[in-house]
Amino acid sequence: MLEKIDLSKKMSKKEFNTLMRELDAKLGRLQRICKEKRIPVIIAVEGFGAAGKGTMINRLIEPLDPRGFKVYTTQSETENEHYHPFLWRFWNMMPGKGRISILDRSWYRILLNDRFDGKTDAKSLATAADEINSFEKLLTDDHIVLIKFFLVISQKEQKKRLKKLAESKETAWRVTDGDWKRCEHYDEYFRLTEEALQKTDRDNAPWTIIESEDREYAAAKVISTVVKRLEDAIADADRRAKLPRASVEESAQIFPDAFRASALAGIDLSKTLTKEQYQKQLKELQKKLSRLHGELYQRRIPVVLAFEGWDAGGKGGAIKRLTQALDPRGYEVHPVSAPNDLEKSHHYLWRFWTAVPKAGHIAIFDRSWYGRVMVERLEGFCSEDEWRRAYKEINNMEECWANSGCIVLKFWMQIDKDEQERRFTERQQNPDKQWKITDEDWRNRAKWDQYEVAVDEMLVRTSTTYAPWIIVEANSKYYARIKVLKTVVDAIEQYLKTHK
Amino acid sequence: MLEKIDLSKKMSKKEFNTLMRELDAKLGRLQRICKEKRIPVIIAVEGFGAAGKGTMINRLIEPLDPRGFKVYTTQSETENEHYHPFLWRFWNMMPGKGRISILDRSWYRILLNDRFDGKTDAKSLATAADEINSFEKLLTDDHIVLIKFFLVISQKEQKKRLKKLAESKETAWRVTDGDWKRCEHYDEYFRLTEEALQKTDRDNAPWTIIESEDREYAAAKVISTVVKRLEDAIADADRRAKLPRASVEESAQIFPDAFRASALAGIDLSKTLTKEQYQKQLKELQKKLSRLHGELYQRRIPVVLAFEGWDAGGKGGAIKRLTQALDPRGYEVHPVSAPNDLEKSHHYLWRFWTAVPKAGHIAIFDRSWYGRVMVERLEGFCSEDEWRRAYKEINNMEECWANSGCIVLKFWMQIDKDEQERRFTERQQNPDKQWKITDEDWRNRAKWDQYEVAVDEMLVRTSTTYAPWIIVEANSKYYARIKVLKTVVDAIEQYLKTHK
CATH class of the missing domain: 3.40.50.300 (P-loop containing nucleotide triphosphate hydrolases)
Incomplete structure (x- = not known):
């Protein structure tokens, strides 16, 4: 040139x-x-x-x-x-x-x-x-x-x-x-x-x-x-x-059901642990994670953990069992809700890119950039072009992070509709948990089937070698928390072993 | 202890x-x-x-x-x-x-x-x-x-x-x-x-x-x-x-007029320059400022310049004559309007503190933290306690900056009511300037007298040795721009001379 x-x-x-x-x-x-x-x-x-x-x-x-x-x-x-x-x-x-x-x-x-x-x-x-x-x-x-x-x-x-x-x-x-x-x-x-x-x-x-x-x-x-x-x-x-804008209904109807790839269909939600098994494994895994966190810090390896899942799927509980084992000076939890007006004035990935952890730190996202291909897609907050493009954009972003030496893991907390209803009801009856449940949760629940289509597509399109999705069978909270902890521990150990 | x-x-x-x-x-x-x-x-x-x-x-x-x-x-x-x-x-x-x-x-x-x-x-x-x-x-x-x-x-x-x-x-x-x-x-x-x-x-x-x-x-x-x-x-x-909240009217009526300290009363707004004088001095001063900016950068001295004044008082024009002389890598202009929701969730000084310039850089604020004791006071956006407290808080903030070696100057662009009307009308008639004038400007104009009380009190209470107010006679744009430039140049030269 x-x-x-x-x-x-x-x-x-x-x-x-x-x-x-x-x-x-x-x-x-x-x-x-x-x-x-x-x-x-x-x-x-x-x-x-x-x-x-x-x-x-x-x-x-x-x-x-x-x-x-x-x-x-x-x-x-x-x-x-x-x-x-x-x-x-x-x-x-x-x-x-x-x-x-x-x-x-x-x-x-x-x-x-x-x-x-x-x-x-x-x-x-x-x-x-x-x-x-x-x-x-x-x-x-x-x-x-x-x-x-x-x-x-x-x-x-x-x-x-x-x-x-x-x-x-x-x-x-x-x-x-x-x-x-x-x-x-x-x-x-x-x-x-x-x-x-x-x-x-x-x-x-x-x-x-x-x-x-x-x-x-x-x-x-x-x-x-x-x-x-x-x-x-x-x-x-x-x-x-x-230009006329495609209506949401139009874009929701994308493909005959029989042909869609499904990541959620074969999940065995009956997996569970006894309280004793849970407590024993929790203690062991947290001890390991705590030690590994020190090593990550010294070796300057950053970690991104993103949590998505059905409402009441147990994201908060799983995150808490992780953070209990971490040195608070070395991690940050980012609760993700609707963007504020500064965030709205930027690209939708801006608030996540700017929150990427410093080497040696752990960033945990409670909900994440995947809102683009779930709630924003289904509620029409972005155009069909935009959410379709997002799979690739998200993969690229996660690849950049991985290229820089970051461990990237994404968890989908999977429960069934009955379990969700049970938890919603329980929350409503417990004064210390009422704050966790809102009208919006019930509205989202009514759209379960549409969400399932979007989630399936998301899991299939964005699970990559450098940033895999882990589907967590979460009807049993004990089982789910242990699976999350164990996955994180294994991934870090594996990384440390292969990157000397 | x-x-x-x-x-x-x-x-x-x-x-x-x-x-x-x-x-x-x-x-x-x-x-x-x-x-x-x-x-x-x-x-x-x-x-x-x-x-x-x-x-x-x-x-x-x-x-x-x-x-x-x-x-x-x-x-x-x-x-x-x-x-x-x-x-x-x-x-x-x-x-x-x-x-x-x-x-x-x-x-x-x-x-x-x-x-x-x-x-x-x-x-x-x-x-x-x-x-x-x-x-x-x-x-x-x-x-x-x-x-x-x-x-x-x-x-x-x-x-x-x-x-x-x-x-x-x-x-x-x-x-x-x-x-x-x-x-x-x-x-x-x-x-x-x-x-x-x-x-x-x-x-x-x-x-x-x-x-x-x-x-x-x-x-x-x-x-x-x-x-x-x-x-x-x-x-x-x-x-x-x-607690019941004091109404705005109540708090606006603070003191018999005769006893108020006034900073604006004796100002001679007839000061002016010819176009030739203006162009000559502009060129000289900008050349000096440009050289001084390099020296500030090398000696790592930060500068804060805040601009306040009546609507159409010529803040934008004065700022422009400054920035024309500056290396754009070494300054930033912060336009200040109503706080966004992130800013609203913090202390009102947070957005200014976090924007304080790095040593060697210049921060120019087009409107500033003084909104607290002007528009927020008059429109009831904060309580009387809050704006009364603000004078001291603002002085403390500016003192911290000065203590750290920062040059802090504040300009009040003073025009009279007739000149403002003339400029408003001119803006409305010029297609390239219409964007500068809004209904809010006319609404503020209607409150001129109330603003005058607030401005007088502000100027008296917050003009300090470490962060003086400069009242700029701005009926003549030429005169005003030169005064601003000259004040900045003099202040920097003075600082450099006394801080070897």
Whole structure:
């Protein structure tokens, strides 16, 4: 993509000034329209050292309302960032609806500077481009406008600019050894950049190469591109707003029952344990888990445990038996209910991505991102397109986590309809448990069969080698809690054994 | 407070078990009631090394619903934390309404371990206790339940426990050189602790000393204390819910007009600049500011600029002339409107404290925490007690920031009523500016006189040496923008000169 670039492109000052007056006015207006229509925008600025990324961003924001954008600078990972999956810190930079995030370097660091500097290990390098492509797809599918620039200058120009920076007292501190080294090995850095751009140039997230020897030309091209992309995005949003929306009933009826894959059909819910068996095993397993938690912490291995299941399926009880064995400084339980308004203004996976545990910690989710393909699907809170796409998006997210060394387990607490009714009634009669039962629980119960279809599909589509579903036979609370504990203990032991 | 402690206190296993059964059941119930009544709770656990803080927290959370609390461990500051005022990281641990934050060590670190280890500098030491007391007062005034424990063991017992930990392979990593050193110099650490506790033991936030040689006794005392404090807090919340609320009209009528201090009365709004003067000075000042911004960044000096003023007073325009001169990687503009639901579930200063800039960065607030004593006061969004208290709370907050080396400036953009009308009308007639004007602006305008009373009181009460108000004569946009720029430039130059 860079080979055939003509770096001699220029623009006269006069031509530039006329064009920019028009573009600036347009851009200011477009920002306001995007805010109104709640369109989020990401502008990622990458490029060779001293190609003028900072100056470019300065020029770009000039016509923008400063209350509507934020500029993020991506430097080397801090320790805290290093102990998270590599995309985590970028999730923390995502713009809310109607806002603009401008990134001075971005997730491409891992394929560019960090790779050149030898900071990207082979394992991360192998998966980074795929993770980036999935991530960008997820963003653009959610109608986030993603604009990627790469600023190019020649080695000769780069050397000249670095020298000039280094000579002035005010700017000398900005030129690092790394800058000089990358300039010296320009060809190697060029080749590695070419590879990264090729792998990640997609229809939904194309690269725009900016010939940056002439600053006027470069600025005009960047801002023209942003204007064009925002105009397209607004037209697209208007078009989508006019589309009729499929009704929920329509999308619920997807497939003849006989042909659906079923994960729940063959479950033996009669499995049980005596109180004595339970207490003995509970004690042993909790002791083991407690020891393993210390080892996870020391070896910096993160764990994600997600709990889903029928209402009154025993999620809370199972979680409690886990946390009793854990050092509270090393885990966090995330109760998941309807998103709050900050969460609603982001991608539906945002609140989970930003909660991914630091290496060595355990994150337990009481309900999870799977709400997308269950309650949101059935209640029509998202479109059919959206929940259908979610299986893949969720698998990609969990794969990123697993790639970063995270143990990911998901539990489905399975009870039958009779057992649920028994528990609901019991809760209503016990003053200390009444708070656990609401009208919504009864309403959900009425939709049991529809939920079963969704759950079956979810279990089949999202049980993966890197993040398996464990179906827990939960009519017996004793049996269920022990199965959960044992599964967690076994998984950790297995991981520790195979990752020395 | 520690001198007369009887460390021989004990409890029999049997007595303990009977008591704990009752306490655990109570605590579970109390957590649910606090959740319902949206009472936030902070439990800070401090104590000598190996006194059993971790074990204690583990025991404490046993009966709690893990979805309703979070445990935070306070270790040495990370680099990022170090570049913020020292209370900043604790603001990030604050519980939302109805939630519990449990702190394994807390803001007292600065007066205890960090002081003993020589990490607390003399300047911070001089202000820390005052800052802590103001902070705790602010929390408890907002009806956050704050429970502080200090766990005490003797030097002999401490030595014994550290040895035991160090001897086991599984726990040896938890014993640090610092632990041994603090044990060796037990008396010195004891004395320094005594001083910290005395300085910070207040009616609203009392210390509970826990004799911790006997683990049962200690656990029973901690949990009994928590139960008692939560019961009190719930009774207090019920009592408050029944109090009649003063009406807004009542609280607006506070004082005969003739006696009020006025900051706005003598302002000369006829000040103006010609376009030529404006353009020349703008260019010069922006050039200076740009250079100063680099110096701030290198010397790691943070800056907070808050903008308030009448609607259409020119806040946006003034902010824009500032940001044009700034490197976008080093500043952030925070537009402040009504709080979102996450923000509403916290103290009203939470969203500002958590947005305090990192050392070397500039945070610009377009509207600010002063909403408390203007719109919230006038519209009755908070009680009279609350807004009256706010002046002091705000001064304390700004003082904390200034103590940490932050430059804090606040601008009031002053126009007269005629000028406002002229600008409102102009906005309505210009298609590119219509978005700037809403019905609410006209409604606020109708309350001009009431606002004037509130603004005068605010300016008088909260203009301090460490965080002055600058009243900007803003009928002339040119004059106003230059005054803002010049004030910022002068303040930074002055700071750099006096802080070598």
